[in-house]
Amino acid sequence: MNVKKLTSLSLAVALAMILSFVESQIPPFVAVPGVKIGLSNIVTVFLLYTYGWREAGCVSFIRVILSSLLFGSFASLMYSFCGAALSFAVMLFLIKVRIFSVIGVSVAGGVFHNAGQIVCACIVMENAGISSYLPPLIISGVVAGIAVGILSGIVSQKLKGKI
């Protein structure tokens, strides 16, 4: 890997961590656990389109671990990892099959990120009833995904050829 790419990806990790942290400081607007905008997904989506799954995967993985170690707990690491992993897999698949634009991909990413966290919560609490939180999480995942998708599109356009 050349120095330029190494630097760019390191910046991406730092940016994703900052976005994740800033977001965690916003007071929750609904009392449903797991509802968030997912701003750091902008970085993941951008990298998926600009570089590829290896780079996006690495940055995402490192960000999840560092963010949880620095600002969260082992529990938050588990939820974060499950959500990010499922979301990543789904987004990668959708990009490969080329059905949706970046917005559709982000929407799916947002929904499956929340779904992954719910599955993790069901396992941690040993109760499948936690899935009753899915409806608000699907809806918030869609809305967040639209926002992230639009922002990722803008970022990709502005940074075209520069990164």
Added chain:
Amino acid sequence: MNKKIIKDLLLITVLLSLGIFAFLIIESGREEGACVKVTVGGELVCEYSLSEDGEYLLNGGTNLLIISDGKAFIKDADCPDGLCINQGKISLSGERIVCLPNRVMIEVIGDDGIFIN
């Protein structure tokens, strides 16, 4: 690009419909609750009847459960997000309040002891 946006809108509509539909199904299946089940980390700790008012400290004091007027809610908790305090009052079968950081959950059970989500 335009064709993809149409498919995006389709996806969004399908997902939103799914979410709303699932929500309506879950909510319509609810009945009057009889008691509240408290689990910590998945293990049943105790049950309280909704018909008796009371204040209970759960999980060694991390969460404060109040039952009053046939409804249960969390009044206080030491978790960092405090979402459990804002999850409102529950009284119908299958409704639940979850405190993920403390792994505490209170869940309403109906008269027959069996509930569908």
